[in-house]
Amino acid sequence: MTESTDNNHPNPKESSPKKQQPNFLARVTGNGSGWWKSLLIPTLALIIALIIGAISIALTDLEALALLKEDFPGALSLMADGVGIAYKAMFVGAFGSVYGLSETLFAATPLILAGLSVALGFRAGLFNIGATGQMLIGGMAAVWVGLNITLPGFLHIPLALVAAVLGGALWGGIAGFLKAKTGAHEVITTIMLNFIAFFLVEFLLTTPVFQNPGSNNPISEQLPLSARLPDIFGGDYRVSLGLLIAIAAVFFVFWLLYKSSLGFEFRAVGFNPTASQYAGMNVEKLCVLVMGVSGGLAGIAGANQALGLSPYQVTSAFAGTIGFDAIALALLGQSHPVGVLLSALLFGAMKAGGRSMQAAAQIPLELVTVIQALIIVFIAAPELVRAIFRVQPPEKESTQITKGWGG
Amino acid sequence: MGLELRGITKRFPGVLANDDVSLTVELGEILALLGENGAGKTTLMNILYGLYTPDAGEVLVDGQQLQLSSPSDSIAAGIGMVHQHFMLVPVFTVTENVILGMEPTKAAGWLDMKAGSQIVENISKRYKLDVDPDALVEDLPVGIQQRVEIIKVLSREARYLVFDEPTAVLTPQEVEEFFQIIRGLRETGKGIIFISHKLKEALEIADRIVVMRDGKSVADVIPEQVTEEGIAELMVGRPVELVVRKKLAEVGEPVLVVNEIIALDDRDHTAVDGVSFEVHSGEIVGIAGVQGNGQTQLVETIMGIRMSLAGTVSINGQDVTNALPRDIHQMNVAHVPEDRQASGLIINFTVTENMILDSYYAQPYSRGIQMDWDIANEAAERLVQEYDVRTPSIDTQVSSLSGGNQQKVIVAREFDRDVGLVIASQPTRGIDVGSIEYIHSRIVEERDKGAAVLIVSSELDEVMALSDRILVMFGGRIVGEFDPKKDSTTEIGLAMLGGTK
Numbered sequence: 001m002t003e004s005t006d007n008n009h010p011n012p013k014e015s016s017p018k019k020q021q022p023n024f025l026a027r028v029t030g031n032g033s034g035w036w037k038s039l040l041i042p043t044l045a046l047i048i049a050l051i052i053g054a055i056s057i058a059l060t061d062l063e064a065l066a067l068l069k070e071d072f073p074g075a076l077s078l079m080a081d082g083v084g085i086a087y088k089a090m091f092v093g094a095f096g097s098v099y100g101l102s103e104t105l106f107a108a109t110p111l112i113l114a115g116l117s118v119a120l121g122f123r124a125g126l127f128n129i130g131a132t133g134q135m136l137i138g139g140m141a142a143v144w145v146g147l148n149i150t151l152p153g154f155l156h157i158p159l160a161l162v163a164a165v166l167g168g169a170l171w172g173g174i175a176g177f178l179k180a181k182t183g184a185h186e187v188i189t190t191i192m193l194n195f196i197a198f199f200l201v202e203f204l205l206t207t208p209v210f211q212n213p214g215s216n217n218p219i220s221e222q223l224p225l226s227a228r229l230p231d232i233f234g235g236d237y238r239v240s241l242g243l244l245i246a247i248a249a250v251f252f253v254f255w256l257l258y259k260s261s262l263g264f265e266f267r268a269v270g271f272n273p274t275a276s277q278y279a280g281m282n283v284e285k286l287c288v289l290v291m292g293v294s295g296g297l298a299g300i301a302g303a304n305q306a307l308g309l310s311p312y313q314v315t316s317a318f319a320g321t322i323g324f325d326a327i328a329l330a331l332l333g334q335s336h337p338v339g340v341l342l343s344a345l346l347f348g349a350m351k352a353g354g355r356s357m358q359a360a361a362q363i364p365l366e367l368v369t370v371i372q373a374l375i376i377v378f379i380a381a382p383e384l385v386r387a388i389f390r391v392q393p394p395e396k397e398s399t400q401i402t403k404g405w406g407g
Numbered sequence: 408m409g410l411e412l413r414g415i416t417k418r419f420p421g422v423l424a425n426d427d428v429s430l431t432v433e434l435g436e437i438l439a440l441l442g443e444n445g446a447g448k449t450t451l452m453n454i455l456y457g458l459y460t461p462d463a464g465e466v467l468v469d470g471q472q473l474q475l476s477s478p479s480d481s482i483a484a485g486i487g488m489v490h491q492h493f494m495l496v497p498v499f500t501v502t503e504n505v506i507l508g509m510e511p512t513k514a515a516g517w518l519d520m521k522a523g524s525q526i527v528e529n530i531s532k533r534y535k536l537d538v539d540p541d542a543l544v545e546d547l548p549v550g551i552q553q554r555v556e557i558i559k560v561l562s563r564e565a566r567y568l569v570f571d572e573p574t575a576v577l578t579p580q581e582v583e584e585f586f587q588i589i590r591g592l593r594e595t596g597k598g599i600i601f602i603s604h605k606l607k608e609a610l611e612i613a614d615r616i617v618v619m620r621d622g623k624s625v626a627d628v629i630p631e632q633v634t635e636e637g638i639a640e641l642m643v644g645r646p647v648e649l650v651v652r653k654k655l656a657e658v659g660e661p662v663l664v665v666n667e668i669i670a671l672d673d674r675d676h677t678a679v680d681g682v683s684f685e686v687h688s689g690e691i692v693g694i695a696g697v698q699g700n701g702q703t704q705l706v707e708t709i710m711g712i713r714m715s716l717a718g719t720v721s722i723n724g725q726d727v728t729n730a731l732p733r734d735i736h737q738m739n740v741a742h743v744p745e746d747r748q749a750s751g752l753i754i755n756f757t758v759t760e761n762m763i764l765d766s767y768y769a770q771p772y773s774r775g776i777q778m779d780w781d782i783a784n785e786a787a788e789r790l791v792q793e794y795d796v797r798t799p800s801i802d803t804q805v806s807s808l809s810g811g812n813q814q815k816v817i818v819a820r821e822f823d824r825d826v827g828l829v830i831a832s833q834p835t836r837g838i839d840v841g842s843i844e845y846i847h848s849r850i851v852e853e854r855d856k857g858a859a860v861l862i863v864s865s866e867l868d869e870v871m872a873l874s875d876r877i878l879v880m881f882g883g884r885i886v887g888e889f890d891p892k893k894d895s896t897t898e899i900g901l902a903m904l905g906g907t908k
Binding site: 259260261262264265267268271272274275276277278279280281282 | 710712731732733736742744749750751752753754755756760764765767768772773776777778780
C-alpha cells in the first residue's frame with residue numbers, strides 16, 4: 001500500500017459504489033473461504049447440536065428430574081450418565097463393529113445420491129425441495145423395468161438405473177421448465193410435484209402393471225433377482241451396489257461442476273443469472289437442465305431404495321424422508337460433492353447409531369431427527385428463510401442504520 | 408471554531424484505510440475532499456458519522472472533543488450527511504420522509520402532519536429549495552430528491568453538512584442548481600464537506616481542497632493556487648493525461664445500423680421509441696442522456712438481451728434483430744455492460760473464471776464439454792499482465808478487486824480478440840482516474856484499429872471527450888445530433904433535458 005500508483009485496494013467499503021452482498025449461495029456453499037473454514041462452521045454446528053441434544057436427553061430423563069429437588073448433584077450426575085450412555089451407544093452402533101459400519105454405509109447410500117441432487121441445485125441457484133418426488137418417479141421407472149423386461153442382471157440393472165435417471169430427470173425437469181417459462185418458483189412447484197408423485201405411485205401400485213397379484217394393498221410384485229442391486233459385502237450386510245454407484249456419482253458431480261463447461265454454466269447461473277445471460281448463456285435452458293440433472297441424481301437414489309432393499313417389494317413409502325434429509329445434508333456439506341459425501345456418512349451414522357441408542361438407553365429415535373434439525377438451524381436457518389423470502393441479509397456495520405432505498 | 412478531524416487512523420484487515428488524517432472545516436466554508444475510489448474518503452466520513460470508531464485520532468466540534476458511536480451522536484453534534492444513494496422512502500411524501508424518525512406529535516401520540524409540513528415549508532423557503540412538502544418522493548426528479556435529503560439534514564439542525572459524491576446522479580443543469588444551493592448554505596453559515604472525485608467541480612465550488620491518496624491526506628490547498636493537472640497528479644500519484652488524445656476519425660463503412668427499433672422496459676412501458684442511427688468503422692459515437700431515458704434498454708436490445716418489438720438491428724450488413732446474445736458476441740462485438748457487478752461480472756467467480764465468461768464453451772478453453780483450466784489460467788495470467796489488472800492472483804474473487812480493476816477485467820475479456828464493434832455503457836462509472844485514463848485510451852485504440860465504437864454514458868464530460876459524434880437520447884428517442892468540437896456543453900445539456908436543438 002505504500003507504492004503510490006497501487007490502486008489495488010481490497011478495502012471492501014470503498015471498492016465499488018454498489019456493493020453486492022454475498023448471496024445465499026455464497027453463504028451456503030462457503031464460496032470464497034478456505035477449506036478449513038468450510039469445515040469449521042459445520043463442525044461447530046454439529047457440536048452445538050450435540051450439546052443441545054444432550055440437554056434434551058437430560059431434560060426428558062424423568063427419573064433424574066424427580067430427583068432434582070432433593071439431590072441436585074446426584075440428579076445432574078444421573079443426567080450426565082444418561083447422556084453418556086446414549087451418545088456412546090450411538091457411536092458404537094454406527095462405528096463400533098463391522099456390522100455397525102455396514103449399517104452406516106447402508107443408510108448413507110441414498111443420502112449421498114439425494115444430497116448430490118439437492119447440492120447441484122444449490123450450486124446453480126435452484127432450491128430443489130422435490131428430491132422425494134423425483135426419487136419416487138425414478139424409483140418407479142426402475143421398478144417398471146425390473147418387473148416388465150426380462151434381461152440378464154448385467155444388463156437389467158443398468159437399464160433400470162437409466163430408467164430411474166430419466167424418470168427423475170423428467171420430474172425435476174417439469175419444475176425447471178415451469179420456472180423457465182412462467183417464472184413459477186421451484187420451491188412451490190417441487191413441493192407440489194412431491195404430492196403428485198406420491199399419489200401417482202400409490203395409484204400405480206394398485207394397477208396390474210405393478211401390483212402384487214393377490215394383494216389388495218398398494219404394494220408391488222417382488223422384483224426378479226436380475227433386477228435387484230446385489231449386496232457387495234455378502235448377504236450378512238445390507239450394503240449394496242448402490243454404494244459404489246453413489247461414490248461414482250460424487251466423482252461425476254465433482255467433474256461436472258468444476259471440470260466441465262456445462263458445470264461452469266450451472267455455477268455462473270447460480271451466482272448471477274443476469275451476467276450469465278449477458279455472457280451468452282441460455283438461462284432458461286440451463287434452468288431446465290439443472291433441474292433435470294438434479295432430478296436424475298434423485299432418481300438414482302430412488303432406484304437404490306426400490307431395487308436395493310429386502311424384500312424387494314415396493315410400497316409408496318420407499319422414498320421415506322430421504323429427500324428432505326438431503327436438503328439438510330446438502331447445506332451441511334456446503335453443497336460441495338465431497339462435503340455431501342461426508343455429511344451423508346454422518347447422517348447415515350446417526351441413523352444407524354440412533355437405533356442402538358434407542359435400544360441401549362431408551363432414547364427415542366426421533367432425537368436423531370432433532371439433532372439433525374438443530375444442525376440445520378445453526379448452519380442455515382436464517383439463510384434458508386432469506387433465500388425463500390428473497391430478503392436481503394442485513395448489511396454490515398456501515399449501513400446498519402442507514403439502509404436506504406435510493407440507488 | 409469549526410469541525411476538526413485530528414490524526415484519524417483506521418485499519419481494516421489488510422488495509423490502512425486512514426493513516427493519520429487531519430482536516431478542518433469552518434462554518435461558512437466549503438471544503439472539497441478529493442480522492443480516488445479507495446483513497447479513504449468514505450471511511451473518513453463514516454468515522455465522522457459515527458459508523459466506525461477510529462483506531463486513533465479524535466473528532467472535535469468548536470474545540471469540544473466528541474464521542475461518536477452512532478449516527479445519532481453525530482446528528483446531535485450538528486453533523487448531517489447526504490449520502491450518494493438517497494435514504495428516502497419512495498412511496499412517502501416529502502414531509503413524511505423528512506419527519507421520519509422525529510415525527511412531531513399531538514396529544515396521545517397523534518401524528519401532527521401539519522407541523523411536519525410546516526417544518527418542510529420553512530426550510531424550503533429559507534434556503535430557497537423550492538420543494539413541495541406534499542409531493543410523493545418517487546414522483547420527483549433526482550435533483551429534487553437530493554433537496555429532500557438536504558431538508559432532512561437541515562431539519563435536524565445540522566451546522567456541518569457532508570455531501571458524498573452529490574453530483575454523480577445529476578445532469579449538468581442540476582449540478583448548477585445544486586451548486587447554487589450549497590453556496591446559499593454557505594451564506595447562512597453552514598460548514599460544508601463536499602466529497603468528490605471530479606476535479607472540475609471541486610475547483611469550481613470549493614474554498615479549500617483536501618486531497619486524499621492511499622488513506623493519507625496529501626494536500627490541503629486553495630483552488631486559486633492549483634491546476635486541474637496538479638490536483639489529478641496528487642490524487643493518482645503520477646502525472647495523468649486528462650484529455651483523451653486522439654487522431655481525426657477515419658470513418659469507414661457502417662458497422663452497426665439501428666433502424667426504428669422499439670423496446671419496452673421491465674414494467675412494459677415503452678423505453679425505446681423508434682430509435683435509428685448508424686455507427687461506422689473508425690468512429691466513436693457517444694449517446695448522451697440523463698439516465699433512465701432508454702439508453703439501457705437500447706443497448707440491451709442491440710445485444711439481444713431485450714426483445715425488439717419493431718425495427719431492425721444489423722451488424723456488418725447482417726440482420727441481428729433479436730438474435731441470441733452469443734451469436735452477436737461471435738460477430739466480434741465487444742460489450743462493456745452498464746453495471747459491471749450486476750451484468751458484467753460474476754463477482755463470486757475468480758479472475759480466471761470471469762476472463763473466460765463468454766468464451767469458456769469453445770476452443771481453446773473447452774474440448775467438447777471438458778474444460779481445460781490450464782489454458783484458461785494461462786490466458787488469464789496473460790490478460791492480467793497486458794491490461795494491468797491489479798489483483799493478488801488470478802484465483803482471487805473479483806468481488807475483492809477495486810471497481811477500476813473489475814472494469815479492467817471486463818475490458819480485457821471483451822477486447823482480447825479481433826473487435827469489429829465496441830459497445831460500452833458507462834465504461835468508467837465509479838472508477839479511479841488512472842483506470843479511466845487507461846480504459847479511454849483502449850477504446851480510442853480500438854477505434855484507430857478500425858472498430859466502430861458506441862459509447863453510452865450519462866457523464867457528459869466523458870461523451871464529449873471520447874466521441875466523434877454525439878447523439879442525445881431523451882424519452883426513448885434520439886433528440887439531437889451534436890459535434891463535440893463545435894457544440895457546447897450547455898446546448899447538449901439542454902437537449903438532455905428535452906429541450907430541442
